[in-house]
């Protein structure tokens with residue numbers, strides 16, 4: 677089953693703003709899917725259409741096989757949602773918020789266990805949520821999303837307002853949920869977080885899905901090359917690294933030699949060639965980062981190629 681499926685999903689605001697432009701997106705059951713894009717790309721609008729907070733101008737969407745507009749109650753019962761900028765009722769305590777969701781969903785969750793899971797103490801749970809910091813509010817919102825062991829978690833910017841420890845804890849919970857088979861769909865600006873937990877990534881730009889795939893798929897498709905840098909004692913005159921097969925380009929800055937290789941296996945040849953002529957003091961080998969991919973897809977370089985949406989979807993085991 678697909679957890680989320682949209683077909684030509686479109687949202688216009690007035691005459692001028694095309695927030696989401698004919699989106700075809702599929703998220704398989706059991707995936708952790710990271711939804712990326714710069715500000716204003718259309719991520720929240722998409723999520724809001726999936727949750728029927730916003731009505732589409734055109735197209736369709738299903739969530740857990742149910743119609744996002746017609747079967748809203750059933751969908752909300754089966755999913756957990758952390759909306760963008762989750763708001764709380766100022767006078768209710770955190771425990772009362774959790775109990776309200778537990779009662780609404782008819783589950784037997786223990787509010788204290790949920791508080792602990794999202795890093796709030798029992799004392800925090802007794803405080804009115806109106807006095808919470810942004811990060812505490814986010815933790816509470818996350819706890820509310822976890823009520824009832826949902827089949828699908830939809831999280832809009834889950835790290836927003838969290839400190840580094842909070843982000844790490846949130847990542848761990850996402851991983852635990854994924855391990856027990858929950859589908860997780862979340863939007864984020866934090867590329868490291870997406871890199872760490874996602875099976876698959878979708879990049880939105882200007883209302884369009886410009887790329888989908890695993891990080892490996894996207895790296896392979898863009899073919900940005902595999903960089904390696906070597907810190908050396910002295911840069912030899914007779915290096916001729918360009919002659920090593922598979923080396924695309926070489927640059928030297930001070931005592932740092934950087935080579936871009938056609939594929940990672942060439943890096944060993946680079947190291948051997950350099951080590952044969954000088955003392956290698958350090959080696960820095962990196963994969964093409966998600967940041968490079970993100971910039972390439974969202975700065976328009978890809979669009980200039982004329983095939984910005986043609987990355988094949990990977991095989992994903994559900």
Ligand SMILES: Nc1ncnc2c1ncn2[C@@H]1O[C@H](COP(=O)(O)OP(=O)(O)OP(=O)(O)O)[C@@H](O)[C@H]1O
Pocket residue numbers: 689693694695713714715716717718719720721722
């Ligand atoms: N209620 C609204 N009325 C008019 N325009 C809107 C409305 N909501 C969103 N937009 C516009 O739709 C576009 C997409 O916005 P959206 O909030 O979906 O982007 P986003 O990718 O979630 O951005 P961010 O990362 O900043 O949250 C933007 O141009 C935004 O200004």
